[in-house]
Amino acid sequence: MSGNSRFAMAVHACAVLAMAPGGTATSDRIAGSINTNPVVVRRILSALSKAGLVVNRRGAAGGASLARSPEAISILDVLRAVGEAPVPALHPHPPNPACPVGAGILPVLSDLIARAERAWEREMAGVTLADIVAALDTRTAP
Amino acid sequence: MSGNSRFAMAVHACAVLAMAPGGTATSDRIAGSINTNPVVVRRILSALSKAGLVVNRRGAAGGASLARSPEAISILDVLRAVGEAPVPALHPHPPNPACPVGAGILPVLSDLIARAERAWEREMAGVTLADIVAALDTRTAP
DNA sequence: AAAATCGTAACCAATTCAGTTACGAACTTG
DNA sequence: CAAGTTCGTAACTGAATTGGTTACGATTTT
Numbered sequence: 001m002s003g004n005s006r007f008a009m010a011v012h013a014c015a016v017l018a019m020a021p022g023g024t025a026t027s028d029r030i031a032g033s034i035n036t037n038p039v040v041v042r043r044i045l046s047a048l049s050k051a052g053l054v055v056n057r058r059g060a061a062g063g064a065s066l067a068r069s070p071e072a073i074s075i076l077d078v079l080r081a082v083g084e085a086p087v088p089a090l091h092p093h094p095p096n097p098a099c100p101v102g103a104g105i106l107p108v109l110s111d112l113i114a115r116a117e118r119a120w121e122r123e124m125a126g127v128t129l130a131d132i133v134a135a136l137d138t139r140t141a142p
Numbered sequence: 143m144s145g146n147s148r149f150a151m152a153v154h155a156c157a158v159l160a161m162a163p164g165g166t167a168t169s170d171r172i173a174g175s176i177n178t179n180p181v182v183v184r185r186i187l188s189a190l191s192k193a194g195l196v197v198n199r200r201g202a203a204g205g206a207s208l209a210r211s212p213e214a215i216s217i218l219d220v221l222r223a224v225g226e227a228p229v230p231a232l233h234p235h236p237p238n239p240a241c242p243v244g245a246g247i248l249p250v251l252s253d254l255i256a257r258a259e260r261a262w263e264r265e266m267a268g269v270t271l272a273d274i275v276a277a278l279d280t281r282t283a284p
Numbered sequence: 285a286a287a288a289t290c291g292t293a294a295c296c297a298a299t300t301c302a303g304t305t306a307c308g309a310a311c312t313t314g
Numbered sequence: 315c316a317a318g319t320t321c322g323t324a325a326c327t328g329a330a331t332t333g334g335t336t337a338c339g340a341t342t343t344t
Contacts, residue, residue: 004301007230008251015243026320033241034233037303042321059311060319075254079230088149088226091176092333099175101157104281108274109150112217116265123261124254132250139246146332168289179334184290201342202288234302 006082009034010044011132014078017054018070018133026063044082051081070129079124088113148224151176152186153274156220159196160212160275168205186224193223212271218263220271230255 013030017023027038027045034041045064048054053073056064066073090109095102155172159165169187173180187206190196195215198206208215232251237244 005231005234006301008232009302011251011254012233012237012243012247015247016241019243028320033238033244035235035238035244038321039304039323040302042323043302046322056321057311058309058319058321059313060317061312062310062320064321084230088221089147090150091154092147093177095154096175096177099158101154101161101278102175102177104278105154105157107281108277109153111277112153112266112269112274115269116262119261119265120258123258127254127257132254135250135253136243136246139249148332151333170289180290181292181335182333184292185333188291198290199342200288200290200340202286203343204289204341206290 004084006044006047007079007084009036009040010048010078010082011075011129013041013044013064014048014053014066014070014073014129015132015136017064017066018129019136020065024057024063024065030064047083048078048081051077053077053081066129070133073129074125075127075129075132076121076124078129079121146226148186148189149221149226151178151182152190152220152224153217153271155183155186155206156190156195156208156212156215156271157274157278159206159208160271161278162207166205166207172206189225190220190223193219195219195223208271212275215271216267217269217271217274218266221263221266 012034016025016030016033020029027041030045031038031041045054045056049056049064053067054064055067056062090106090113095105097103154176158167158172158175162171169180169183172187173183176183187196187198191198191206195209196206197209198204232248232255237247239245
């Protein structure tokens with residue numbers, strides 16, 4: 001399993017919520033669209049709820065709905081909510097401090113990765129859930 | 143183990159080569175700096191060699207050296223050589239085509255991820271191995 | 285010929301991940 | 315209030331990935 005698909009599933013879940021009649025959908029309903037298990041969806045919904053992006057309600061007629069309008073939810077919000085780290089990891093063990101390279105490489109690599117992460121986040125901040133829904137509409141009914 | 147540290151180790155290895163006296167170092171020597179096993183280093187060196195970034199020589203007095211000057215090797219080159227995919231994965235299973243969202247989400251997510259990947263690569267293309275070495279020099283001997 | 289070094293295959297332990305089962309808590313509805 | 319629905323969460327599983335390790339043959343210098 002290469003990588004982490006929580007991000008894809010989270011965006012998918014938000015899109016379902018944005019397009020759901022009444023603005024609400026159960027974890028079962030969302031799981032049916034993603035084609036996975038409701039518990040997996042609930043875990044993601046839970047993370048989105050902690051980030052303040054969705055509201056979850058228990059009980060009969062419960063389910064999830066977006067906490068704000070799709071225009072006010074950026075993909076970066078979703079990315080952060082599911083704790084996706086889009087960066088490669090650093091060394092598994094600390095490098096050898098007796099070597100000039102080993103002694104100084106860590107901060108240099110961290111800077112590098114931070115730069116890349118900022119570029120990534122800048123890009124994702126510019127796309128909203130409303131953009132996703134619009135793209136879906138265009139593709140579904142052209 | 144979260145993520146993949148081949149990228150960090152590859153940049154580290156290249157930095158060692160760039161600063162090595164004679165421009166050559168053995169996998170054992172590099173492994174000593176990274177603080178890992180020589181075979182792990184050889185696997186990375188092998189990938190870098192396939193990408194044309196380093197030249198490996200067997201036998202006594204063998205070892206690896208950079209195939210071009212540090213100014214001519216970008217971090218993106220290294221990133222691609224080790225096959226690092228800095229993007230989150232798509233759905234593990236195909237979404238439900240009977241749902242409007244499930245039917246159209248895949249290309250939309252792919253576009254999104256492609257945008258992010260381009261941003262990431264643009265950033266990494268602007269940094270060369272010579273920049274890394276310069277940063278190391280600054281930190282080591284200020 | 286001997287020593288050094290790479291290239292690669294095989295295997296291992298640890299980790300992560302999505303999926304699944306299970307069950308209690310909370311909520312709506314009749 | 316009773317019944318049914320839905321979330322929240324813990325526990326477990328099987329598959330996949332990863333870095334590490336051992337081993338050994340091939341190549342090259344001395």
